[in-house]
Amino acid sequence: MDLVLQLLFTGIGIGAVYALVALGFVLIFRATNVVNFAQGEFSMVAAYLMVVFSVDLGWPYWLSFLIALGGMALLGVIFNLGVYYPLRHRTFLPVIIATIGASILLSNSVLAIYGPQPQVLQGWFDTPGIQLGPVYLDSQYLLIIAVTIALVFFNYWFFEKTLLGKKLQATSQDKEMASLLGISVSTMIMITFIYSAVLGGLAGLLVAPVLFVSIQMGSTIALKAFAATIIGGFGDVAGAIIGGLALGVIETFGAAYISVPYKDGFAFLVLVAFLIFRPQGIFGERVAEKA
């Protein structure tokens, strides 16, 4: 039982990371109908920004955190104007290819500026974790889980209760109708990119103390997060969260009880199973009805 609890905690922790990045995928997909393959690189860039301000310049952790998130908001604006906006009237394919190009550009730019060395980033807490009975709770994973839960409620409140959230929803559901109702579609898409970049950055900042800061950190997480969005139901916010958590738990238990070397395989096995038996994902029906 101790083993199960420990695995469950770790699975939820790592799943929460996937969920945060998956959320960014979903929001952009809903607003623009394209998949942003640079979402993982948003996490990586934010982590490096944090290293620059917190480690290299020695600025306070909280201030570096806020600056890094601010930097990500700016990156969201640049990404929207430089990658999406010029191609907005084209089919989804050129936009997707542009996001892949942007992801390569981002990772190689960081490599050129900062070098290939992986970096260590301290977490929010001095205590690495707490022992709760037989289960060790890593403080950084606890924070990641807490932030994910908070974001679930925040997203619900933001998208369902605020005017801006409703405008964003309207834009994602029918751009022409939203435009006819006086909503500035391009502004809404801009806000979506900013929010997604900040979310991706938040995931990177939270996971960096656990996985270290490296050029590859974003792409590794993004691949799983992408699988999570499909499992959850592409385009569904709750689906991204559930898909991410499910993926984290499945791969952790799969590694513990079946095979460690094939840990990554379980995630993609589940993905293949969903694509065959339930391609719309867990929450797919709602999306189908909406369409």
Next chain:
Amino acid sequence: MKLTRRDFAAGIVAGLAAPHVITSARAQGATIKIGMCAPVTGPAAESGRYAIQGAKLALEAVNKAGGILGKQAELIIEDDQTTNPGIVLAFSKLASQSDIVGFLGSIRSTQVHAMAPDVLKLGKPVMIGGTDPNLTHMGNQWLFRFRPNDSYSGRVIAEYGVNTLGKKKWAVLHSTDAFGTAGGKALTAALEKLGCPSVLDQGYANQSQDFTPVVLAIKQSGADILGSYFTFENDLGIFARQLRQLGVNIPWVGSPSIVNITALKLAGPALYNTYGVADYAEDSSEASKAFGKLYRDAVKVAPDNQSSWPYDAVTVLAAAINKAGSTDPAKIREAILLIKKFPGAEGEYNFDQNGDGLHGYNIVKNDKGKIVFDKHIEFND
């Protein structure tokens, strides 16, 4: 001016002969070229930088001492991207330059396996740092190893753990790539010979984000010592921290990656009091000390095996070509195999007929972040 038939014919002949003349002139060019496949990008880009620095330092020393066959030596570097397709592409680019007389391959066995068929086809000497024993035992006469292979590291880890630390219940953890699999096999075989078969033999995939299931498996196995073969420092850092967080404090003797600079930086205190087999240990010999000083002065970073083996590879290759008096691949090969008692940064080179230059390992301890030389264990077989 009127173009005669004779002028036209002469022009055609000159045109046809020109590429050959240029190639021949390049082959007899002002420098002797050595090709190097190195991870300039990808997960091992940091260690790749150290490798290039090591090779360049050796090249400087060779050139200061008169060069190779009276000419200055030059290093041509291609990025292997830390991937198997990357190194195959990098090597093919280098191999297409006919004036390159010898090459440096990878420290990663899996990459050496990937490039090995092309090495055999080309038929020129390639210096490697990959430690999978099979690399020099699969009929490829052009591979020459500048680090002790894993059959030695496995034996040294087992012997040190069993006979010096007195531990009998072993958990063996290794990556599932060529390096890790071969290392894990060598260690378990050595443990069986010593009468202590492992209680857990656990593989893991590279670039894992979480090792909780592995740590829990070690905990449940009841092992009183851990032996490991990690390929990437990121993985080692994450594992080390989770191992300590989940309360596993058994002695740990690891393959060389456990004492390399990046791993020490990433894992920090989680690696204190661990042991490692190290092909490069600064205090193990005069030649090692000399390389350590040279590297520190030039690069301002502590030296490790990532930089020491390319340093030795360039030094030995240059010495072999000078001794052979020719850039003929067969003659260089013969000269390398005749090298005995050659003092290198990694140790004393005595090449055997398989192309293995080193036959033993150092044991070092992580003493609060400082790597302290303990002893050298050499084998004669």
